[in-house]
Amino acid sequence: MSKSVKVYAKLNIALNVLGVKEGYHDLDSVVTTVNKYNVIKASKRKDDKILVSFIGKYGFIPERQEETNAYRSALLFKDTFKTKGANIEITVNIPNCSGMGGSSVDIVGVLGVLKKLYKVDGSLKPLADSLGSDSGYLLKGGFARLRSRGEVVEYFESKINPYFVVIYSTTGVNTKDCFKLFDESGNSGVVSDVDGLVKGLIDGDVNCLDGNVKNALFSPAISLNGEVLKNSNALKELSPRWESMSGSGATVFAVYENFEMASWAVDKLKKQGYRAELLETYDYKRANYFDLILDKLVYED
Numbered sequence: 149m150s151k152s153v154k155v156y157a158k159l160n161i162a163l164n165v166l167g168v169k170e171g172y173h174d175l176d177s178v179v180t181t182v183n184k185y186n187v188i189k190a191s192k193r194k195d196d197k198i199l200v201s202f203i204g205k206y207g208f209i210p211e212r213q214e215e216t217n218a219y220r221s222a223l224l225f226k227d228t229f230k231t232k233g234a235n236i237e238i239t240v241n242i243p244n245c246s247g248m249g250g251s252s253v254d255i256v257g258v259l260g261v262l263k264k265l266y267k268v269d270g271s272l273k274p275l276a277d278s279l280g281s282d283s284g285y286l287l288k289g290g291f292a293r294l295r296s297r298g299e300v301v302e303y304f305e306s307k308i309n310p311y312f313v314v315i316y317s318t319t320g321v322n323t324k325d326c327f328k329l330f331d332e333s334g335n336s337g338v339v340s341d342v343d344g345l346v347k348g349l350i351d352g353d354v355n356c357l358d359g360n361v362k363n364a365l366f367s368p369a370i371s372l373n374g375e376v377l378k379n380s381n382a383l384k385e386l387s388p389r390w391e392s393m394s395g396s397g398a399t400v401f402a403v404y405e406n407f408e409m410a411s412w413a414v415d416k417l418k419k420q421g422y423r424a425e426l427l428e429t430y431d432y433k434r435a436n437y438f439d440l441i442l443d444k445l446v447y448e449d
Contacts, residue, residue: 149191151191155185159312159399159427160178162392164177164337165327168331175294175295181286182430187204190235196233198219200213200238202218204239206241222234228275229268238254246317247399255276256276256287282294284298289430290303291305291429293342304349306349311409311428314424316423317379327365344360358390361403380400
């Protein structure tokens with residue numbers, strides 16, 4: 149018997165870097181999940197071993213599986229809840245090093261599917277927070293404001309659900325290098341009015357996005373990966389109302405208010421050879437507690 153779970157990617161609509169606190173960068177960001185996901189499948193073992201494999205469009209063979217977030221998550225789960233091992237297979241649809249939370253998705257997916265597989269009690273959020281900055285948020289997804297290093301989560305309902313045209317770079321941006329370059333630049337990390345943005349999304353005032361769909365890490369990201377700037381410029385030529393980058397890169401996105409314009413833009417980009425895709429906001433129809441959502445996501449094969 150096995151269990152499977154889908155966990156969805158996120159986009160940073162806005163991202164401020166407020167400084168460094170207790171060794172971590174202090175962030176203030178507005179995020180949403182989108183309809184692109186990894187599938188995590190697990191089956192029980194009779195011994196204590198954990199075996200992880202990555203397949204799918206962006207699947208890969210790690211040099212050491214013990215260094216992957218998926219393996220670390222499974223090991224922490226096993227040690228915390230005193231279970232046996234598991235065979236874990238991850239179908240990777242979210243590009244690696246794309247700024248869309250792929251590694252956090254794997255953390256959440258592994259924790260969630262093992263909880264269901266072994267039928268254990270206990271909150272997953274403390275485990276998720278210890279493993280990845282925005283992993284706790286992805287236990288529920290939807291619109292949220294993330295603070296500190298991403299573990300302080302304030303969910304909210306948005307009356308605005310735009311369409312995102314994304315372009316994936318062929319190579320990623322290393323997160324540590326991106327933050328290091330940002331620190332060395334001395335630039336202000338406050339690029340968006342996050343308070344105003346959240347209020348506008350809640351109230352349904354689309355004008356709140358004007359001047360606030362920005363990412364403080366954009367400049368260091370384009371210094372590390374010139375493809376990010378090229379892709380960003382390609383989006384600007386297609387009349388989006390807003391355009392930015394997710395996470396520390398390398399995915400850039402444009403925001404459109406209607407499906408027709410977004411579809412037109414994707415078609416144009418694909419004809420020009422860009423790895424473009426149309427995505428929409430995805431909301432799990434949030435439960436009252438973090439762990440309840442897993443009952444909606446996990447199914448038995």
